[in-house]
Amino acid sequence: MTSAQPSSLDIDARYACARSLALEAARMGLDFYRQRDALTVEHKGDDLQDVVSIADKQIEAFIRERLTEHFPDDGFLGEESGSADLGARCVWVIDPIDGTACFVNGLHNWCVSIGLLIDGEPHLGAIADPNHDELFHGCLGKGAFVNDVPLKVSAATHVGQGVTATGTFHPRGKEHFIPFMEKLLAEGGMFFRNGSGALMTAYVAAGRLLGYYETELKSWDCMAGLVLVKEAGGRVNDFFRNDGLLRGNPYLVACPGVYPQLAAMIGPSLDD
Incomplete structure (x- = not known):
């Protein structure tokens, strides 16, 4: 560089x-x-x-x-x-x-x-x-x-105030999915998945979704959307650690009022 x-x-x-x-x-x-x-x-x-x-x-x-x-x-x-x-x-x-x-x-x-x-x-x-x-x-x-x-992210302060996208895939991390879902439902949250990580990320930036958690996501699924979330006032996790660009990583984007709650539900695996 x-x-x-x-x-x-x-x-x-x-x-x-x-x-x-x-x-x-x-x-x-x-x-x-x-x-x-x-x-x-x-x-x-x-x-x-x-x-x-x-x-x-x-x-x-x-x-x-x-x-x-x-x-x-x-x-x-x-x-x-x-x-x-x-x-x-x-x-x-x-x-x-x-x-x-x-x-x-x-x-x-x-x-x-x-x-x-x-x-x-x-x-x-x-x-x-x-x-x-x-x-x-x-x-x-x-x-x-x-x-x-x-675009502007949601002003919500609790997962019960809207819809959260979530998903998992088969290579790694799927064991964290059900525990997260149980916590989300226990807090009155609603879940959503449409099959496109890029669109779900864009929907967070647009305020349509409170947040989006994936147990593992590849960089090409989220790279464009990360900019949108940041510019719309949202928060993102450290996706690029441990060669995330090529390897992929756990992924969380959310509005500021809900990000800490979602991160706590996910736990340490978010930073694996």
Whole structure:
């Protein structure tokens, strides 16, 4: 990493590119979605729930090609095609279709997520949901928005005042899920899951959800959304510890009034 400041980079150009590219990729995704019965779908390893389609691969290739064309010195990390130049100052972190299981099964809970790290910190992001005509986007110091409407996290101070997103996945951490759910329900909380970590994170930033806890999340599922939550006044856990960028980690984002309560319900595993 160099010692230069982010201001020496053309952040505005990258922010504009992320927004327009997310929308274009989402339109491509919608075309695939309308013809999903003809898609080839594969399973990743032995996990029957972790699927990838031809749409994921083609859309990521499209995004990667465009970013390389406009910002050839930037690094890249994508869910499907891996990483390149992770030591660069700017590293794009991409999920071409976040919510693939929903996508291939005809559920409208999927999106395109494009995030950018600058000097190792989330700096901007764009999350395009074509099924609901919503583009969530934000840039550090410039605010966060859905389309043109500013985002603001909930003012709630207790989990009983709204809905909390939660989920788990199979690789690790699932043993913490049921204990958390029991505590959430005991406190009068309601739970929600739509199959897309990026969208659930965006909904926290929009104040639609009080918080979102996942026993393990990958960086491409949340990178764009982390910026939105911070710019909308929310709190996030230390996701990047222990090589979270490549390995993934337990994940919590929430409005300030509820974050401590959720963190206490999760316990020490949040910092594992």
